[in-house]
Amino acid sequence: xxxxxxxxxxxxxxxxxxxxxxxxxxxxxxxxxxxxxxxxxxxxxxxxxxxxxxxxxxxxxxxxxxxxxxxxxxxxxxxxxxxxxxxxxxxxxxxxxxxxxxxxxxxxxxxxxxxxxxxxxxxxxxxxxxxxxxxxxxxxxxxxxxxxxxxxxxxxxxxxxxxxxxxxxxxxxxxxxxxxxxxxxxxxxxxxxxxxxxxxxxxxxxxxxxxxxxxxxxxxxxxxxxxxxxxxxxxxxxxxxxxxxxxxxxxxxxxxxxxxxxxxxxxxxxxxxxxxxxxxxxxxxxxxxxxxxxxxxxxxxxxxxxxxxxxxxxxxxxxxxxxxxxxxxxx
Ligand code: NAI
Ligand code: MG
Numbered sequence: 001x002x003x004x005x006x007x008x009x010x011x012x013x014x015x016x017x018x019x020x021x022x023x024x025x026x027x028x029x030x031x032x033x034x035x036x037x038x039x040x041x042x043x044x045x046x047x048x049x050x051x052x053x054x055x056x057x058x059x060x061x062x063x064x065x066x067x068x069x070x071x072x073x074x075x076x077x078x079x080x081x082x083x084x085x086x087x088x089x090x091x092x093x094x095x096x097x098x099x100x101x102x103x104x105x106x107x108x109x110x111x112x113x114x115x116x117x118x119x120x121x122x123x124x125x126x127x128x129x130x131x132x133x134x135x136x137x138x139x140x141x142x143x144x145x146x147x148x149x150x151x152x153x154x155x156x157x158x159x160x161x162x163x164x165x166x167x168x169x170x171x172x173x174x175x176x177x178x179x180x181x182x183x184x185x186x187x188x189x190x191x192x193x194x195x196x197x198x199x200x201x202x203x204x205x206x207x208x209x210x211x212x213x214x215x216x217x218x219x220x221x222x223x224x225x226x227x228x229x230x231x232x233x234x235x236x237x238x239x240x241x242x243x244x245x246x247x248x249x250x251x252x253x254x255x256x257x258x259x260x261x262x263x264x265x266x267x268x269x270x271x272x273x274x275x276x277x278x279x280x281x282x283x284x285x286x287x288x289x290x291x292x293x294x295x296x297x298x299x300x301x302x303x304x305x306x307x308x309x310x311x312x313x314x315x316x317x318x319x320x321x322x323x324x325x326x327x328x329x330x331x
Contacts, residue, residue, distance in 0.1 A: 001285065002031045004060035006053065008081075009038040010259025011269035012066025018271035018321040019064060019278045022297075025328050026282060026290040033060065037081040038068035038259075049081035057085060062281050063252040066274065069259035079118065082254065086111045091245035091252050092139065093146040096228040098211070098235040104159065105214040107231055108147040109224025111245055113139050116221045135175040135220060140182040146246070147218035148190045159215050161193045166203045166219035166227065179220055200227070207231055232256055239270030239310040242277040244284065251284050253277035267316045270308040272298060275324065297327035 005020055007013035020032060035053035042048040048068070057063050063085070070080045085091065094109040119132040147163055155161035165183045167176040180197070187195045198206070200223045206213055207227055211234045219227060232241035241256035255273030263269055275298055282291035301323045307313025308320060315323075 001029075001062075002033060002060045003281070004053075004056045004063045005032055005034045006037050006057070006063065006065045006081075007034070008066040008259065009040050009069040010067060010261050010264040011257075012038070012068065012259055014264070014267070014269045014317055015255065015271040015274035016064065016066040018317065018324070019274035021321065022275055022294055022324060022328065023064070023278050023281070025325065026278070026294055027285075027287060037065075037085075039070065039078075042075075042078055046077060048078055049084050053081075054085075054088065057089060057252075061250065062285055063250075064274075064277060064281060065252055065254040067255060067257060067259045069261060083116055083118070085252060086245055087117075089247055089250060089252070091247040091250065093143055093246040094224060094228075094243055095146075095150070095246060096224070096231065096241065096243040096256060098228075098231040098241065100211075100234040100236065103211045103234040105211060105231060106150060106154075106216050107224055107228040108143060108150060108216060108218045109228060110139055110143040110219070110221045112221070114221030133172075133175050135179050137178060137182050140179045140220075141186055144183045144186040144218050147216050148186060148193060151193050151216040152190065154215065155192070162215040163187070163190075163193055163195050164203065164214055164217045165195060165197045166200050166217055166223055167197070168200045168223070170199060176220065183218065203227060204230055208233070228256060236272070236311055238273065239308060240272045240276065242273050242280055244277075244280050251281070253281045253284075267318060268308055268310075269317050270310050271317055271320055271324075272302070272308075272311075293328060293331055294324075297324050297331070300327050 007016040033056050035056045037049050037053050092112050094111040096107040098105050113134045115131050115133045117134050121130055151161050151163050167180050169176040169180040207230045238257040243256050245252040279291045279294050306315045306323045
C-alpha cells in the first residue's frame with residue numbers, strides 16, 4: 001500500500017517528519033512517497049502543486065499532508081494546493097473531530113464547492129470585488145448523508161445521534177436555501193437520528209460557549225472551515241486538531257492548523273495534530289491496533305507533561321517526538 005506524504009511549508013515539514021517517523025514504526029510495510037506542494041515550490045518552479053505531486057497523490061491510497069503557506073493577496077498563477085487537491089481528487093467530506101473535557105463532536109464540512117471554488121473577479125476598474133458561491137444539490141446531499149452515517153455509527157458507541165444542520169438560509173436564501181432543503185430531505189431517510197438547524201452565527205456562539213450541546217455538525221465549506229477552528233479550542237487547540245478529507249476509496253489527512261510562520265524554524269511546533277492524523281490514517285486503512293498504539297503513546301507523553309509551549313509545556317518538537325518513539329518501542 002502506498003502513502004503519499006506532502007510536508008509543505010513552514011512547520012509542515014517539522015511536524016510531518018515526526019508523523020512519518022511514527023508511521024514507519026507502526027506500519028513498516030507501507031511504501032511512503034514524499035512529494036512537494038506549497039509556496040516554496042511555487043517560488044522555485046511557478047506551480048504550487050506540481051504534476052508529479054498530483055500523480056503520486058492519485059496513486060496513493062492515503063495522503064498525509066502538512067500545511068502550506070498561501071499568500072493573502074492575489075498572486076498570478078498561485079492556487080492553494082490543498083484546496084486544489086480536495087477538488088481534483090474529489091475529497092468531498094472534511095471530517096474534523098474534537099474530543100475534550102465533556103466534549104465529543106465532529107464538524108462535517110463540505111469540501112468541494114461554496115466560495116472556495118475561487119471564482120473571484122474585480123469590476124468597476126477594481127472598485128468592486130465579486131466572489132461566486134456555488135452550492136449544488138449533489139454535493140449538499142452527499143455531505144449530509146456522510147454526516148448522517150457518521151452520527152449513526154457514533155450512536156452505536158453511545159453518542160446521542162444528533163445532527164445539527166448549520167446554514168445562513170435567512171440571508172443566503174437561494175444558496176444556503178438549497179443546502180437546507182436538501183439537508184432536510186436527506187434527514188427524512190434517518191428516522192433514528194434527531195436533527196436541528198442553527199444559523200451559523202448562533203452556531204459559532206454556542207460552539208464556543210456550550211460545545212457539549214453538539215454531536216455531529218454538518219455545513220457548507222466556508223462555515224465548516226471557521227466552525228472547526230472554533231471547535232478545536234475545546235480539544236487542546238490548533239496544535240492538536242487533526243482532520244480527514246474523504247473521497248471515493250481515497251483519503252487525505254491533515255492537521256487543521258496552517259504553516260504557522262510565527263513559530264516556523266524554532267523547533268517548538270506541536271507535532272500532536274500531525275500524529276493524530278496518523279492515528280486517523282491507520283484507522284482508515286484498517287489498522288486499528290496500530291492506531292490504538294499511537295493514540296495511547298500520544299496520551300502518555302502528554303500526561304507525562306512533555307508538551308510544547310502552545311499546550312502549556314516547555315518541550316521542543318524533537319523532545320515530544322523522541323518520547324513518542326520511546327513509548328512506541330516500549331509497548
Ligand atoms: P496557523 O494555523 O498557521 O497558525 C495560527 C496560530 O496557531 C499561530 O500563532 C501558530 O503559531 C499557532 N499554531 C498553529 N499550529 C501550531 C502547532 N502545530 N504548534 C504550535 N502552535 C501552532 O494559521 P495562520 O497563522 O492563520 O496561517 C499561516 C499560514 O498558513 C497562512 O499562509 C495560511 O494560508 C496557511 N494555512 C494553511 C492551511 C493548510 O495548509 N491547510 C490551513 C490554515 C492556514
Ligand atoms: Mg482553516
